Amino acid sequence: MPVIEVKHLRKRYGATDAVRDVSFAVDAGEIFGLLGPNGAGKTTTVECVSALRVPDGGDISVLGRDPRDPELRSLVGVQLQESGLQDKLTVGEALALYAGCYRAPADWRALAAELGLADRLRVRYANLSGGQKQRLSIALALVGNPRVAILDELSTGLDPHARRDAWSLVRAIRDRGVTVVLVTHLMEEAERLCDRIAVLDHGEVVALGTPAALTAGHGSLDDAFISLTTRPREE
Numbered sequence: 138m139p140v141i142e143v144k145h146l147r148k149r150y151g152a153t154d155a156v157r158d159v160s161f162a163v164d165a166g167e168i169f170g171l172l173g174p175n176g177a178g179k180t181t182t183v184e185c186v187s188a189l190r191v192p193d194g195g196d197i198s199v200l201g202r203d204p205r206d207p208e209l210r211s212l213v214g215v216q217l218q219e220s221g222l223q224d225k226l227t228v229g230e231a232l233a234l235y236a237g238c239y240r241a242p243a244d245w246r247a248l249a250a251e252l253g254l255a256d257r258l259r260v261r262y263a264n265l266s267g268g269q270k271q272r273l274s275i276a277l278a279l280v281g282n283p284r285v286a287i288l289d290e291l292s293t294g295l296d297p298h299a300r301r302d303a304w305s306l307v308r309a310i311r312d313r314g315v316t317v318v319l320v321t322h323l324m325e326e327a328e329r330l331c332d333r334i335a336v337l338d339h340g341e342v343v344a345l346g347t348p349a350a351l352t353a354g355h356g357s358l359d360d361a362f363i364s365l366t367t368r369p370r371e372e
């Protein structure tokens with residue numbers, strides 16, 4: 138049974154058809170990428186999978202459950218583009234607070250060290266750099282020892298060193314059996330990390346396969362992306 142199954146998902150915001158018809162299945166232990174131009178519906182899709190938005194149509198199951206099943210709160214870790222953390226909270230306080238919400242949390246100090254935040258534990262959120270905020274949001278997604286991790290733009294704002302560290306961490310958690318869904322704009326990230334990729338365009342899946350299969354006949358994943366997708370509409 139797939140860990141995540143999305144069938145004919147639809148979501149509309151007023152007059153905007155953000156997601157028209159998205160279907161895919163993510164297998165256990167996979168790193169599954171969602172790739173697509175700005176506004177293609179990637180974030181909306183993962184927000185529906187994470188129960189942060191209610192779909193207008195279609196079916197989603199996560200670990201065989203409805204996404205809104207409270208049992209999933211401790212099984213699914215979500216890192217979103219906006220963390221919404223309070224400015225005055227320190228890194229250590231945020232990690233301890235989140236760890237306290239789970240039955241079997243990870244060692245948050247070790248996680249902070251893995252993400253290069255060991256010397257930032259006493260620093261308030263407001264005083265972190267963009268990359269440090271991003272690393273904290275990744276740590277918070279993983280602190281509950283989830284079985285599924287949903288990472289939206291994992292490496293946005295990270296320098297090349299931090300990006301490599303984040304990739305190593307994602308591989309390490311996958312090697313521990315965690316299933317990962319990764320929204321990304323970086324072709325290199327998709328190619329290096331993802332086992333399979335769904336390419337979204339205007340709210341629909343236009344291609345799905347391994348990076349090698351998607352690239353075949355196009356020269357590079359970048360070229361495949363350009364030929365498979367269209368420019369985003371002007372908002």
Ligand SMILES: Nc1ncnc2c1ncn2[C@@H]1O[C@H](COP(=O)(O)OP(=O)(O)OP(=O)(O)O)[C@@H](O)[C@H]1O
Binds near residue numbers: 182
């Ligand atoms: N809360 C909202 N209210 C209204 N429209 C929204 C909302 N969130 C997203 N949209 C619109 O829905 C469409 C899909 O947006 P979404 O953020 O899901 O795309 P995306 O593929 O994640 O884009 P990006 O790569 O730019 O992050 C876009 O046209 C966007 O403007």
